[in-house]
Amino acid sequence: MIVPLLHQWTKANALFKPPVINQRRTIELKLTKLWHKAVETSLGKGNLARKNEFLHTLDTLFDILTCKCSIQLCSESNCSHSGKRENNSHIDCGCPREKKIPVLELEFIKAQRTKAEGQGSMQMGSIDYSETKKQIANAKKREQIREREQKKKMKSEEAIQREEELCQDVYHFFDIPPINVNATKLSELVDLSLEVLEPLLTTSLTSQELRNLKETPMQVPKWPSHTQSVERCVKMVTEAAGHVYSHERREGDGLVLELVVTVVLVVMMMMVVVGVMVEEEVVVEEEVMVVTDLVVLGGGCIEGVGDGGCRGGSGLS
Template structure:
């Protein structure tokens, strides 16, 4: 029932904007123990009066405890000219912030005395609730798309790293010995390798490089990547 009342006030009142169920249970248990002690006459008068005063205020399960100030209290020029007539200097993470539309209501609930405040909880605003649910769904879809995009990017980076590793392992040996077996390599200790004379810095090499480049361009290019 408690969570239902908060959700009834605003569909955005859910964790982490409000406390987790376990935290709420601990708060209720602590408050109940105080009520039992007060009813049994335990504790001094000041403690009893403090507890009785809290009964008239909001059972606050909001994560954000930042102070809220009304426009009328700060002589704001927007006082009475907009839907929300309050300010909050909040340093909480965005996902834990109090919905702007509810700042004035929360302020009234936190400061009410003797069970009365400037604002009271009424019936559900179905149009606003529908809008909030649609916006929350849209934000969730955006978050899922960004997460999928991030996963694809990470997969692409991983594939690129694997390709680089393959290329590294391919070229980590001298070209003249890549085709030799282990036994042939050991035999080179006794019989030095006879390296044939390869043409270098000649027109034939330049022609070969040009032909290889042209052939590679047909099967590999920046566009094909």
């Protein structure tokens, strides 16, 4: 019974399929309920009003449309479009788009819902093959669009999931380890055997090597550190460049000063590379002399540097 019913609706319009019409299971439940009413009525159960209501149901449309919104003809609402367009009906429908009744079939559905004694103002004729072909093509196109949107959504969800996985790889979340308040040594403050925290500076050392270090500490070579010496040289050259007097009044002084600063920096870096700067204190003593001599040769004076430093005037008058 279900197959002929669905075929009849599809014959009227190719778009009459779920979700525009009810799902197969819902239709089966409706038919079962209607059959039970028919059996009870035939056995004389129920009052006269209930019997008349059931008989009236037999003359109306077995409505399996999802949308139950009221349809109104243009002639009923005195619409100015009456008889001037293909669709002469209106519907105030708030259903989702995929469940709406096709506009082309509104007038037909209105006639089927209001027909009396098996007769309606509109009857089903032969199949309109051109319209059916168009509807099938549109339905396929909408299905393709729906599938593409679904694929985009899945790709977006997969991208978000991958991003979350990457974030989990970058950011490690650990529980705070309990602190031993009764510890007498720093090594006893946190129990590292709980594996709550990852080792920071001992990742390249094995457990056995760490145990050996407790007995025989690691011998670290005393490499010379030239970082502070280089930083002081750069600072003094910068201060010397800022205290040169009358450099704007002499042509080429600015260029000479830049060349002097560059030479000083290159010389210091070469000294670091070849390992000449072994004793930091000796180098610091020579820094003042080197910077002073080079800047003075460049045509300027350093304020407060040297015994005979010029003040307030040109270095070479």
